[in-house]
Amino acid sequence: MAVRITGYGPSVYTWIARLALTWRGVPFDYTEADPFADPPPEMLLALHPFGRVPVLQHDGFILYETRAILHYIARAFPGPPLIPDDPQAAARMEQIIGITDAYAYWPLVRQVYSQAVFAPAHGREPDPAIIAQGLAAATRVLSALEPLADRDGPNLLGADPTLADLHLTPILDYFAQAAEGANALAACPNLHRFLAHWHAQPVFRQTRPLLLPG
Numbered sequence: 027m028a029v030r031i032t033g034y035g036p037s038v039y040t041w042i043a044r045l046a047l048t049w050r051g052v053p054f055d056y057t058e059a060d061p062f063a064d065p066p067p068e069m070l071l072a073l074h075p076f077g078r079v080p081v082l083q084h085d086g087f088i089l090y091e092t093r094a095i096l097h098y099i100a101r102a103f104p105g106p107p108l109i110p111d112d113p114q115a116a117a118r119m120e121q122i123i124g125i126t127d128a129y130a131y132w133p134l135v136r137q138v139y140s141q142a143v144f145a146p147a148h149g150r151e152p153d154p155a156i157i158a159q160g161l162a163a164a165t166r167v168l169s170a171l172e173p174l175a176d177r178d179g180p181n182l183l184g185a186d187p188t189l190a191d192l193h194l195t196p197i198l199d200y201f202a203q204a205a206e207g208a209n210a211l212a213a214c215p216n217l218h219r220f221l222a223h224w225h226a227q228p229v230f231r232q233t234r235p236l237l238l239p240g
């Protein structure tokens with residue numbers, strides 16, 4: 027059976043899964059399901075008890091949680107290793123993914139991007155208080171990530187891409203689509219260089235969600 031992703035067009039986590047599969051060269055089918063619908067679609071709840079996206083299916087194997095999906099893609103399909111052998115590099119990779127999920131996603135994407143970029147594109151008035159809250163929280167996130175990004179390589183951990191790059195790039199890109207986010211990132215030379223490197227990858231442009239007016 028082909029790989030299938032059930033996701034939602036604007037979802038940054040869906041983008042992370044699509045980016046990883048495309049980077050690996052794995053063809054996949056795609057089913058759209060809006061997790062923000064109230065109630066979420068039954069078919070999504072049947073795959074994901076929390077009604078979120080993305081979900082990966084492969085040969086009857088059903089997997090949700092983007093971090094787990096990326097580990098599966100790295101191990102189930104051939105290609106250059108995306109998980110370092112070196113214990114410290116592997117731990118660093120997990121740390122960056124953990125920071126991204128626990129501390130970065132909400133302020134960078136759900137507060138700054140959603141309000142400053144997504145809301146106006148969909149004819150809604152942004153809430154400046156939420157943007158300010160997101161920017162305040164983002165300061166700590168960026169200053170935690172900045173020293174973890176290697177100065178000697180284009181990727182976070184050096185020359186070779188890892189799952190941390192695939193996980194963080196879409197989140198940083200959404201943040202940088204807001205002028206306030208781009209300004210904050212410009213003050214972080216390592217993260218800024220890292221994002222510029224990924225912006226230049228064809229797979230990035232190929233998978234980046236279009237900001238469709240809704």
Ligand SMILES: N[C@@H](CCC(=O)N[C@@H](CS)C(=O)NCC(=O)O)C(=O)O
Pocket residue numbers: 036037038039040061062077078079080090091092093127
């Ligand atoms: N921990 C989940 C988070 C996924 C997630 O929050 N996805 C968002 C879209 S980017 C979603 O489905 N949100 C629906 C909601 O918050 O109700 C993962 O790593 O996959």
